[in-house]
Each structure stands twice: as C-alpha cells, then as structure tokens.
Amino acid sequence: MSGRLEAQIAFLREADKLKSILRASRLIDGSRRENSAEHSWHIMLYALVLSEQAGPDVDINRVLRMLLLHDIVEIDAGDAPIHGHVDHAAMAAKEAAAAERLFGLLPGDQASSFRALWDEFEAASTPDAIFAKSIDRLQTPIANLVTGGGSWTEYDVTLAQLEQRVGVPVKRGLPRVWDWLLPQLRAFFARQG
C-alpha cells in the first residue's frame, strides 16, 4: 500500500497550492482577496445549508464532492474572473491539461473518478452539476451586496451582465433563491444610478 499512499499524499501536498490562488472577489470584511481553497469550503457550506432548494434528483453528497474538487485545476490554470476578458477556448484547454496533471498525481482509479466528477461539473448538464454551478455562482453576489459592490465595481459590471453571467446559472439550480436575490440586485444597481 505504500506506493499508493505516497501518490495520495503527493496529491494532497500539491493541493496546498490552491490556498495561494486568488479570486477577483474579496472577503466580506474587505481585508483581502479570497483564495480558491477557502472559497471552495464556503460554497460547500452554501450547498449544505441550501440543499433543501435542490430538486429530488439532486444527490447533495455528490454535489459536495464536486465543489470540493471543482477549483483544483486553478493550481495550474489560475482563476478566470467571471467578469474578466477571458479566451474561453484557451482557458478550457489549460484547465483540461491541469486536470490531467493534477488528478494524475493520484492512483489511477481515483484519478479517473475525480476527473469524471470534475468533467461532469464543467459540463453542467446533470442535475447535480447544475445545482453545484448555481451554488458556485451565488456566493459572490451575496458578498458584493454587503460590501457595496466589490468585484462588480472593479470590473464595471452592469445589471444586464449580471443577469446573464450569474442569473442564468443561479436560476437553473436555485430558482427561488434567484427570485429572492434579483430585487436586491435591482435595488443595488438603481442606487448606483
């Protein structure tokens, strides 16, 4: 078992680097940018707390695993801010190579199952992945509303852009939460004039 365990520990050590990948969003207290490891923890908490919003075809345990793994590719590929100018095809290729290398540190059976879960998340077409993507998109708007705009201000985001980039995925998996959030977003952007 020693070779197998060595491979697993090598992967777990490498994963430490996700704590140094910074996102566009900031902590709610404004003190610094959020990193992708703590973001992953936070959205797993979102998923657990809001699991009652998921349809009966969603397996929350699979969703939690998807969210646990979903950003690991950023160790090699970096974070692509949702409101930034990103070459999506180039980014997808970089992330696929990252998945290959990073999950490839694991023993073959785990590399395959983790990769399959990440591919499913990225494709966002199963009920579990749709719910996971909605959760992933929800955390930043909740924080930005409290902090007076956060990354929206920095990236000069309009309500129409937000409805497209955040509203569409959130509505798919969390329609009632979107109904609750949208009036707050409208009020916020109305105040910005």
Add this chain to the structure above:
Amino acid sequence: MSGRLEAQIAFLREADKLKSILRASRLIDGSRRENSAEHSWHIMLYALVLSEQAGPDVDINRVLRMLLLHDIVEIDAGDAPIHGHVDHAAMAAKEAAAAERLFGLLPGDQASSFRALWDEFEAASTPDAIFAKSIDRLQTPIANLVTGGGSWTEYDVTLAQLEQRVGVPVKRGLPRVWDWLLPQLRAFFARQG
C-alpha cells in the same frame, strides 16, 4: 420561505469570518499562516482521498459534513494550537457558547442538526467522528515534514509529545497511515539531534 432563507444567508455571511481565523500552521510554501476555512477545505480533500482507510462502519459523507462544520466555532472562540498552552475547560466552554450563537443563526431544524454533528465530532467516540478527528490531525505533520518542522520548531515540540497529541488520534482512525508516518517522524526528530 423568505424568513428561513434570510436566516440561512445570514449564517453563510457570518461564516465568511472563518477565513480570517489563523492557525499555528503555515502553508507548505511558508508564505503565511493557514486559516481555518482553507484548512477545512484541505482536510475534506484528505478525507475523500483517504476514505479507503476508513473501516466499513464509517460513512464518508457524514465525515465530510463534520469536517465542513468542525471549525466554525473558531469564529468566536479562536483557534487553540494543539501544541500551545490551553485551558481546555475554558476553551470547551467558549466553543460551546460559539456553537450556540453561530449555529443558532440558522433555522431551528438546521441549527439542531449542525450542532449535533459538531457535538459528535468533538466527543470523538463514534466511528465517523474518530475518522474525522484522525484526518484533522494528519494534515499538519504532513506539511511540517516538507517544510522542515514548521509549527513543531515554533512550539518546541518533541517526538514524545507528537506521539501523544497527534499519534494517539491518528492511530485510532488511520492506523496504517500512522505506521507509514511514524518512521518519517522518527527520522526527522533524529536529524534535529
């Protein structure tokens, strides 16, 4: 549902503060102290990767939920370094009050179920909690071995102390991992003379 959702979001916003609770341990690259939110993410990854080390009576999905929630009390109570001088009774009282306030932000049914899961983790007597505690204790030694001592050097920790504070809980839930780790710890402390 709006009142219920408001309470859930209030809890999720408050949880953001866990990203500012610093632990004694550092990132593997040495750049800064680790915070309890990213630590929680990392040990969930440990639990998933090493789930094959758990006995048949361990439910890894419950373990992941325990680890997701286990440090939230630190938002009010702070982190008690394992090798620091801590008044354990006073700390337990502070953490219980923190659990009361923080989980109490949630709707009653969720407050109760999260609190029960946290109490179970703390008591460390069920198979799920024993495995979760082992995982929680494993991450820092793995990092300290790579970084040349880390928090062991800072807290002047001996191998005997480590065998007690880390060895005992790790052995309970991950005996084969402890068998693999112990010779490395011995070699490390032998080199320190």
